[in-house]
Amino acid sequence: MKKLLKKRLNQKGLTLIELLAVIVILAIVAAIAIPAIGNVIENSRYDAVKADAANVMNAANLYFTQNSGATTVDVATLKSNGFLQSEGKVTAGTVTKATTGNTLETAALPFSGTKTIEFNAATMAGINHTNIKGSEVVTGVTVSGGTATLNTGS
Structure with a gap:
């Protein structure tokens, strides 16, 4: 009897049920994490184009x-x-001097796939303080003056 009890206590490893439970838990964690990581990437790409535009304005x-x-x-x-070392995504555009703050004018700049951001007489405040995240953009964003609006094109 002692031998049988000792043999059961020495068993090592996972049962099939335990292994399946671990796999299910990992799948649930992955299902939650993957979309969140995708949104972080979209937001980073969007913020990178805004940072490039701010660099152009500062230059x-x-x-x-x-x-x-x-x-x-x-x-x-x-x-x-030599005022700008790298233009980043803002390869073409014009900055106009104004007493109320310089403005940036560009064509639509791609930031992720077919998503774009366009600066239309955008001020530095408009570039820096948009309340839109890259993951919210379906087709594009237009920054005009101090505000940003989502484009709803089809």
């Missing part, structure tokens, strides 16, 4: 400080004159 501020007579400057000029 334009330096340009206007050194060239006080200028009223507009494009991204290519900022880069060729």
